[in-house]
Amino acid sequence: MSDFLSMYSVQHWLESCPQGYLVGTEFGHPPGESESELIVSDPLLREQAIGTTVQLVVGERCALAASSGLINSAPDEASKRFLATQTLDEARHVEIFTQRLFDLGLKKSELESAIEQYANPNLMKFAEVLLEKVDRKDFVAGVVGQNVVLEGMAFSVFEMMYAGSQTLNPKFAHTLSGTIADERRHVGFGENRIGSLIQEHPEKKPAIERMQKEMSYYMLATFADSFRNNPAREEFKKLRMSTSGAPKAEWHGADLNALEPEEMESLLADTVLKEFKVRLGRIGIEYQTPIRP
């Protein structure tokens, strides 16, 4: 118990992840699985799926830059090794979500222009706030921003997308399942390592609280842009109706197939903010309520 840092080893990561839940997978899912025909064959749904996946690629590129950037500012060898494994996890996430864009029909030559076209400006701002802390080699703020705020958000977003994809798109659900398993380690590191470090650096709390408030605002603005005024709203209704009789897509007590986009936004935002509050409270940081866009 006292030697908990010893668990942050490459060996443990190898046995759990590449030799564990990723065995036999190809870009995160069993070989041979493909995207739902319903999505690929419908231009509006396909474009919506590309837009959503671009946000995942952007978020994961930020996580890759942050986790690799934090390695040299980590105060101990075990944390450096953990962040090295997290860096590989994040690189894998960038790769599997990029592969999904190709599976949805995007050409390799179109990748960067599609990212430029669809990347949400608020998500880019969210990333900038975090990467500024990483660039300053502020390990405590960087890990709170990366492993508590960013990963905490990703954990809930992936879980919701997983619940919504299990019936409609098993291939994507399987891809997400491995990323959720990775996120468990990342949020665990964030809480456990920072929970002890923050006690040694209480002077860092005000700046971290401001960062959390700012990142939370940009996160909510990203959610708002994604769910409100959605041009594929009618298409989604069609998609939901096609699943009538299928098992409910349950997440936090709600059936995602029965929710309007605004209701989904509200459920996701409230869930993530509640999680932030609880997680930050556990490590001794006072949650700051963000402005609602």
Place this chain on the structure above:
Amino acid sequence: MSTDPLLRHDDLQEAVPRQRFLLEDTGFDEVPPKYRRFYRKWRGPGDALAANEVICPVCKVVIRSTRELRPGDRVYCMPCMSRLVVVRAEDGGLEARVAY
């Protein structure tokens, strides 16, 4: 390191013996094989926990021991590598708190 997530437990020092549980693999694959039966996925609000189970508040996985859990027990969540202490919750059940 013991494979059971219940840490430093000595049956002989307890007046009331603990109930024992036989654990089966539930398909949880996020930890190395020899630890897998000690964890399972939480199925949401309707998922009832047995006397040997507690939810990890950090990663939401259900931690399972071969012994009944009691307040004061220290348990380890391998999927997120958190050290936890079992406490009595307001509703009378057991919950885990993170120990930093």
